[in-house]
Amino acid sequence: MKRIALIVSLLCCVLSASAQNTKGWSLIPYAKVAGSIDFLYGPYESKFHGDLGVDAKYDFNEHWSLLGGIDYQYRRTNSDKPENWEDGVPGTGFNNYFRLPVRIEFSYKWFYVNAGPYVERAVNPWLDARTYEHFGFGGMSEIGGRIKLTENSRLRLGLQFMMGHDRIAYKVGHAEEHWTCLSFIGLPFSVGYEIHL
8 A cells, every 4th residue: 555655655755846937938749659549441440640750849837838840640550451442442541641739738736628629631642543532630638647857858658549531532434522521530649859949
């Protein structure tokens, strides 16, 4: 019991970060790993997503901030399975995306929560022989904690929820059909390093 009390008190000491600077800029390089459900190709099963990115963060006051940045994502799909091939042409089984996210963040001591939209574009927009992905968009929210490393830096650990949609063009003969569809739902674990400039 004494060990548990000691561990809890040490965690409280580590997480009890002093109040951050009330205004100013921070940079947050981060990495994420996720299990996501791919809805573009059946069967709908968990697939790997990996992200690397950097956010610029502006603190309006002690609690409210705006984050915006650029994000690279590696996303697995089921397009390499024979049952999903169009005209006998296999897909790659993965795609690479560049994303521009914008979020509003609320923080209190070590705790933070943020949410906002994003737009993305695939490096290879052809999903298969007939299907073209114009762009993607969606929303994300994250809840997590910040561990104080120095006076001006924090380690950020968070769990994120992401939902993505794609704007698709599908060629049928000489005509094209356009629609918007759900592409994935993911739960990434995020690790970031926040440094106040």
